Amino acid sequence: MDFRLLFESTPSPYLVIGPDLVIVEVNPAYLAATAKKRAELVGTHIFTAFPDNPDLLTADGVRNLRRSLETVLATGQPDTMPIQRYDIPVGPDGAFEERHWSPVNTPVTGPDGAIRYILHRAEDVTELVAARPSDERLERLEVDLFVRSRELKAANDRLAEAGAALRREHQAKDRFFAAVAHELRTPLSALRAAAEVLSLDAAEHMALGVLDRQVTALTRMTDDLLDAGRVITGNLRVDPRPLDLREVVADAVGPPGLHGREVVVSVPDEPVVVLGDPVRLGQAVGNLLSNAVRYSSAGTPVRVGLVVAAGTAEVAVVDSGIGFDPALTEVLFQDFTRVADTRTGGLGLGLAIVRGVVSAHGGTVTAHSDGPGTGARFALRLPLFG
Structure with missing residues (x-):
């Protein structure tokens, strides 16, 4: 695609400005709107090319435009300005002519994320403003709208900062739990080995059974922490291969x-053939x-069913237990969540891991x-596969 042809053909007036606010390029529509020649603008600082009208004591075009451009450079986000009066010098004597503009400033970033240019679009709305009836209330409303838009932008910036801080906090939490899980594996392995050695001399001692059950429970929690960390960070590995989902169900259910x-x-x-990792x-x-x-x-059965419909395999697990409030459905799949009965054991990671595993296979869980x-x-x- 010929982007230069596109830039030169668009009817909207455009300037390309560098981070130093020097004009890099200008399209014909902008030259026509400002009665300038390309050689007068390219390589010139934008406020040298377009200063404020010295005869207008209330002129604030330079100040407002500078603030907008600095906002774009600071945030990396586009900035839409309210309609501005920004007089421009025209004609051979350089006399200023009243003009009103609707400007938008948009950052253009490079592969490294740094701002390379600012795309400045300024539509000339002078005729529209001139045709509008003079109304002090309307002017006050415009001023108020401008102030409110700035306040809203400031609030959005604060919200974005809070969101970034929250994401950093979650990332730190995830790293912490992953580190804890790794550190726990070594002493748990040592405990397991010690229990096996003790069983050689005191196989019937009741404390060995307690120790084995507690080590097994702690190992399960540690494994859940590791898997949950992999799910959260997107590092859960799967080794997909064609497999019969009936065998996965049979292995999970095990003997009576x-x-x-x-x-x-x-x-x-x-x-029922799917492409999946049998272990996961x-x-x-x-x-x-x-x-x-x-x-x-304890006295109620659990039902596990596998059905096929519309190119999809579904494994459903149904119980007649305590259930849950339907409003909490999505919360169930969040990490460290146990919304049903907090007296039961576990870390509340099981369903989060299920969702992560199923998502890694291109599936869904409900x-x-x-x-x-x-x-x-x-x-x-x-x-289904195939």
């Missing part, structure tokens, strides 16, 4: 009694199953409950 609960499984007779998908289904067992009564005490249904959906 593994979860201390009756698990009713329903899968199709034919293979097994982790996702296992987390949903563990969640259902944790939040439902949750549904009719309310507290009505049970819950969690479903993950993946595109």
Whole structure:
């Protein structure tokens, strides 16, 4: 595409200004609007080329335009100015002529993110202003609107700064938890090895069973911290390959009694092939199953179903447990969240990890409950392969 041809053909008046506010380029529409020649403008500081009208005591065009350009350079964001009176010198004697403009200043950044140029567009609205009836109330309204727009911009800037600070805080939190998880793995491995050595001399000692269960629980929490950190930072690795999702479900459910609960499984007779990482998908289904067992009564079954529809495979885990408020559906998948029953164990990372794993496979996960005490249904959906 010939961008120079585009720049020169556009009917809107444009200047290209460097960060030092020296004019770099100008299009014919701008030359026509200002009655200038290209040689008069290119290489000249914008306020040398266009000074304030010395005969107009209230002239503030230079001040307002300078403030706008400095705002663009400081924030890297476009700045739209209200209609400005900015008289320009015209004719051989350089006499100033009253002009009104509607300016917009837009940054142009390079590959490194630094501002290379400012694109200054200034539409001449002098005729529009002249045709408008003189009305002091309208002028006061314009001044008030200008002040309010500046206040709004300042508020937006403060909000952006607060958002950046919050993101930095979250990043620090994520790094902290990842570091804690890594540090915990070494002593946990040592504890596991020590328990195995002790079991050789006192295999029947009841304390060994307690130690094994606690080390297993701590290891699970540590692994969850690591996986949640990978999900949050976008570093969760998956090794996709064609696999039968029925096998993933079977491995997650395991033999009867593994979860201390009756698990009713329903899968199709034919293979359900998806492109996925068997370990990660097994982790996702296992987390949903563990969640259902944790939040439902011991005497009730948990149902796991696999169905195929419209090119999608769905694994659903259904329980008749405590359920949740439908308004909290999205909150459930946030990290360190347990909105159902805070007395249960765990860090509240299981569902966040499920969403991260499923998203990494191009799928989705949803949750549904009719309310507290009505049970819950969690479903993950993946595109079929082939």
